[in-house]
Structure formats: structure tokens, C-alpha cells
Amino acid sequence: MTLYPLEFLPLYKYRMWGGEKLKTLLNKTYSETNIGESWEISAVKNDETVISNGELKGKTIKELIAVFGADFLGKSVYERFGNDFPLLIKFIDAKTPLSIQVHPSDELAKERHDSFGKNEMWYVMQAEEDAELIAGFDKKITKQEYINTLESGDILDVLHAEKVQSGDVFNIPTGRVHAIGAGVLLAEIQQTSDITYRIYDYNRVDAKTGQTRELHTEQAIDAIDFEVHDTYKTAYRVTQNKAEELVHTPYFKTNILELSGNLKQDFSNTDSFVILMCVEGDFTLTCNNENFHINTGATILLPAAINIIELSGKAKVLEVSL
Numbered sequence: 001m002t003l004y005p006l007e008f009l010p011l012y013k014y015r016m017w018g019g020e021k022l023k024t025l026l027n028k029t030y031s032e033t034n035i036g037e038s039w040e041i042s043a044v045k046n047d048e049t050v051i052s053n054g055e056l057k058g059k060t061i062k063e064l065i066a067v068f069g070a071d072f073l074g075k076s077v078y079e080r081f082g083n084d085f086p087l088l089i090k091f092i093d094a095k096t097p098l099s100i101q102v103h104p105s106d107e108l109a110k111e112r113h114d115s116f117g118k119n120e121m122w123y124v125m126q127a128e129e130d131a132e133l134i135a136g137f138d139k140k141i142t143k144q145e146y147i148n149t150l151e152s153g154d155i156l157d158v159l160h161a162e163k164v165q166s167g168d169v170f171n172i173p174t175g176r177v178h179a180i181g182a183g184v185l186l187a188e189i190q191q192t193s194d195i196t197y198r199i200y201d202y203n204r205v206d207a208k209t210g211q212t213r214e215l216h217t218e219q220a221i222d223a224i225d226f227e228v229h230d231t232y233k234t235a236y237r238v239t240q241n242k243a244e245e246l247v248h249t250p251y252f253k254t255n256i257l258e259l260s261g262n263l264k265q266d267f268s269n270t271d272s273f274v275i276l277m278c279v280e281g282d283f284t285l286t287c288n289n290e291n292f293h294i295n296t297g298a299t300i301l302l303p304a305a306i307n308i309i310e311l312s313g314k315a316k317v318l319e320v321s322l
Contacts, residue, residue, distance in 0.1 A: 001055060001056075001067075002288075003068060003071060003072060003303040003305045003306065004054055004287065004288065004290065004303075004306070005285060005287050005290075005292050005300050005301070005302055005306065005309070006051050006053065006054070006056065006064075006300065006301045006302075006303065007051065007052045007053045007292070007298075007299075007300055007301075008040060008041050008049040008050065008051055008052055008299070008301070009049060009050055009051075009052045010028065010038045010039060010040050010049065011038070011039040011042060011047055011049055012028065012030045012032065012035045012037070012038055012039075013035065013036060013037040013038075013039060014032060014034055014035060014036070014208065015034060015035070015036025015037060015098075016034060016036075016096075016204065016206040016207065016208065016213075017034075017036055017094050017095060017096040017097065017098055017182075018033075018034040018035045018036025018037070018093055018094075018095060019034070019035075019036070019093045019094070019095030020033075020035075020093070020095075021093040021095075021126065021185045022035055022038050022091060022093045022185075022297070023035070025125075025126060025185060025296075025297070026038070026091060026185075026296060026297025027295060027296075027297060028091075028297065034095075034208075035093070036092060036093055036094065036095075037090050037091070037092050037093075038090060038091045038092075038297075039088065039089070039090055040089040040090060040091065040277070040299040041061070041087070041088070041089040041275060041299060041301060042061075042088050042089070042192075043060070043061040043062055043084070043085035043088075043192055044088060044192060044193075044194055047194070048060040048061065048062065049061070051064075053292075061085045062083060062085065064303075065078075065083050065085065066083060068303065068305075070304065071303060071304060071305040072273065072303045072304060072305070073085075073272070073273055073303075073304055074270070074271040074272035074273060074304035074322065075271055075304075076271045076272070076322075077271070077272050077273070077304070077322050080322075084116075084192065085192055086116070086191060086192055086251070086252075086322060087189065087190070087191065087192060087252055087275070087320065087322075088190050088191065088192045088193070088194075089187075089188075089189060089190075089275055089277065089299055089320070090187070090188040090190070091125075091185070091186070091187055091188070091297060092180060092184075092185070092186050092187075092188055093184075093185050094180045094181065094182055094183070094184050094185075095182065095183075096182050097179060097180070097181050097182050097202070098179045098180045098181075099179060099198045099199070099200060099201040099202075099213065100134065100155060100156075100159070100177060100178075100179045100198075100199045100200040100201070101177070101178065101179060101196050101197060101198050101199055101220075102174075102175060102176065102177050102178070102196075102197050102199060102220050102223050102224050103117060103118035103119070103120070103172075103174050103175075103193070103195060103196060103197065103223070104117050104118065104174060104195060104197065104219075104223045105117045105174040105175065105223070106174070108174075108222065108223055109193060109195055112219070113195050115193050115195055116191045116192055116193045117174045117191060117193060117195075118174060118190055118191050118193040118194075118195055118196070119172070119173050119174050119190065119191050119249060119251045119252075120172045120188055120189065120190030120191070121169065121170065121171045121172060121188070121189050121190070121234075121246075121247045121249075121252075121254060122168075122169065122170045122172065122180070122186045122187070122188055123167075123168075123169050123186055123187040123188075123189075123246070123254075123256075123279055123318060124164050124165065124166055124167065124168040124169070124184060124185075124186045125166060125185045125186055125187060125279050125280070125296075126166055126184075126185040127164045127165050127166060127168075127183060127184050127185070128182075128183030128184075129183075130163060130183075131163065131164055131181055131182060131183035131184050132161045132162060132163050132164065132181040132184075133161070133162055133164050133168075133170060133178070133179070133180055133181055133184065134156075134159050134160065134161050134162075134177070134178055134179040134181065135160055135162065135170050135172065135176060135177075135178045135232040135233075136159070136160045136176050136177060136178070136227075136228070136229055136232050137158055137159060137160060137177065137226060137227075137228050138158060138159060138160045138228065139158050139228065140226070140227075140228050141158055141226060142226075143221060143226070145158075146158075146221070146224070146226070147217075147221070150199070150200065150217065155199065155200050156200075159177060160232055161181070162232065162233065164181075164184065166280075168233060169233065169234040169236060169246055169247065170232060170233055170234060171234055171247045171249070173225075173249070174223070174225075175223055175224055175225030176225055176232075177199065177224060187277050187279055187318060189247075189252055189254055189277075189318070189320050190252075191251050191252075196216075197216040197219050197220035197223055198213060198214065198215050198216050198220075199215065199216070199217070199220050200215070201213050201215065234246065234247055236256065238256060238258045238316075239258070240258050240260050241257075241258070241259060241260060241261070241263045242257070243255040243256070243257045243265075243319050244256055244257075246318070251322075252320055252321070252322060253320070253321050253322065254318055254319065254320050255318070255319040255320075256316065256317070256318060256319070257316070257317040257318075257319055258315075258316055258317075259281070259283055259311055259312075259313055259314060259315045259316070259317060260314050261312065261314075262310065262311070262312045263310070263311045263312070264308065264309075264310050264311075265308070265309050265310070265311060266307060266308055267302065267306065267307050267308075267309075268307045268308075270304075270321055271304065272304055272321040272322040273301060273302060273303055273304050273321065273322075274301070274302040274304075274306075274319060274320065274321045275299060275300070275301050275302075275318075275319075275320040275321070276294065276299065276300050276301075276302070276317050276318070276319055276320075277298075277299045277317065277318040277320065278294045278295060278296050278297065278298050278299070278315055278316075278317055279296065279316050279317065279318055280296055280315060280316035281296060281313060281314045281315030281316060282294060282295045282296060282313055282314075282315055283311050283312060283313030283314070283315040283317065284311070284312050284313055285300060285309055285310070285311055286309065286310040286311075286312070287302075287306060287308075287309045287310075294315075296315075
């Protein structure tokens with residue numbers, strides 16, 4: 001059996017802060033309310049997405065790795081991760097703010113949860129007027145001062161809030177306190193992990209459960225990076241019909257491609273699968289004389305064995321690999 005570009009059935013996640021933009025702006029199809037996340041490609045245990053096209057329809061990523069190994073993941077990725085798929089790909093719609101949170105490092109997550117850590121990045125697709133994100137601290141504080149701000153309810157006073165617009169990019173390494181604010185729709189690329197330490201949640205009650213959500217104060221303290229940085233937003237350039245570096249880390253490499261017209265892409269030197277996320281416009285991907293039409297909010301995975309593709313259309317595309 002020959003590998004080909006793979007599309008997946010998203011998993012839609014209820015979140016108390018979720019809205020309707022995944023449906024209205026990204027054309028997702030679901031009947032529930034307060035859907036905050038669309039998990040586009042996932043190998044998280046009990047939350048695995050399945051292939052929706054071609055001969056492999058209905059298969060999970062882990063089933064493909066078991067059969068195809070390095071041809072699917074790439075030789076170096078397979079040697080590093082074995083049968084574990086390293087990334088989780090999402091679209092997130094925050095109608096109201098997410099909790100203030102932090103994610104543990106690989107070392108801490110392995111020790112506490114037998115899991116990967118959760119390094120992630122955001123690409124803002126749409127933001128309402130005055131919408132904000134929180135990333136990092138605005139002032140240097142000690143652990144004790146941090147605890148004092150939590151107890152007094154003043155934690156927001158020491159965090160860095162930044163107004164955002166479409167196209168803004170933030171790298172969120174483990175340890176960085178962060179939150180997506182109300183009115184933000186974004187693409188998220190992250191390690192395969194669902195571990196979040198919730199620091200502050202505005203004393204909200206979840207209408208679905210009638211309960212406030214658990215806070216992880218003690219676990220979070222050892223995970224937090226208290227360093228203050230000059231800037232938290234990622235600067236980058238865009239060149240028409242050329243993939244430019246967006247965020248490159250040991251955990252994932254994300255480029256941005258502004259497509260206009262026709263473009264041939266050669267991944268012969270990329271020893272990894274490649275995920276394409278359409279964050280604006282639409283395009284057609286041609287591979288082995290087969291066409292795949294990708295709209296805004298759609299995602300497609302190219303197994304490592306695929307080297308040559310052709311793209312046509314007008315779109316902004318995130319190109320993700322290891």
C-alpha cells in the first residue's frame with residue numbers, strides 16, 4: 001500500500017469558554033455548543049483522530065506508524081519517538097478567556113505523569129477589537145511574591161497582556177505562564193500532551209458541571225519560569241511563494257508560506273512528516289496526479305515518504321515538521 005496525503009476527522013472539544021467561530025469562520029460541522037477546540041491531528045490516548053480519506057480511511061496515526069514506521073514519520077523522527085506521534089494540532093476559539101495556566105517540561109511531565117511536556121505555539125487567525133493574550137511576566141517576582149498575588153487575586157497585575165491581531169505569533173515554551181483571551185481564534189501546534197496546570201480561573205463556575213474548575217497551585221510553582229523577557233511576540237517575515245521560518249524549536253519546526261498562484265514543493269531533504277494548516281484562503285494540493293482541496297481551517301498530513309507536491313491557490317499556510 002502506498003502512502004498519500006492524509007486528512008483526518010477532527011475531534012471537537014467542549015470548553016466552558018468556547019464559542020461558535022470554529023463553525024462560522026472555519027466551517028466545522030458539529031451540533032454541540034461551547035466548542036472551544038478542534039483537535040485536527042491527535043494521537044493522545046483515548047483521543048486519537050482517524051483518517052477520513054482514501055484506502056487508509058478509519059485508521060489512526062498509531063496504526064499507521066505500526067505498519068509504515070519511518071516511511072510515515074521520517075527516519076530520524078522514528079528513531080527518536082518510536083511508535084509515539086510527537087505533535088498535537090488544534091484550532092482554538094476563545095469566546096471568553098481561558099484560565100491562566102502553565103505547562104510542565106519534558107522532565108517534570110515524565111516524572112509526574114509519564115508524559116511528554118507541552119511546548120506550544122500560537123498563530124492568531126482572527127481577533128476581535130482589543131482582544132488580548134497573556135504570555136509571561138511583566139515584572140520580576142519571587143516565588144513567594146507570586147503566591148501572594150495568587151492569594152490576593154492580583155495575579156493579573158504581574159502578567160504580560162498584549163493586544164493581538166491576525167497574523168501575530170507567540171512561542172509558548174514550557175514554564176511560561178499564559179492564557180488566550182476573549183475573542184481570539186488561533187491555530188496551536190504543540191507536543192503530544194494534554195497536561196495543563198491551571199493557576200487562576202476568575203472564580204468561574206462551569207455551567208455544564210455547576211462547579212468551579214480545579215486549580216493546580218502546588219504543581220504549577222515548580223513548573224513556572226519566572227524570567228521576564230523584553231518581548232514575547234515572535235517577529236517573522238513573509239515572502240510570497242517561499243516557506244519562511246516562524247518558530248523552530250527542538251519540539252517542532254513551523255514555517256509560514258504565503259501562496260499565490262502555483263508552487264512546487266520538494267521535501268526530499270526533510271526527514272519528517274509535514275503537516276500543512278491553512279490559516280487563510282484556500283489551495284489545491286496535487287500529489288501523484290491526485291488533487292486535495294484545502295480550505296481555511298483545514299489540515300493535511302504528508303507522510304515522510306512523500307517528497308514532491310504542487311500547490312495552487314491564494315492562501316497562508318503553516319508548514320509543520322520535526
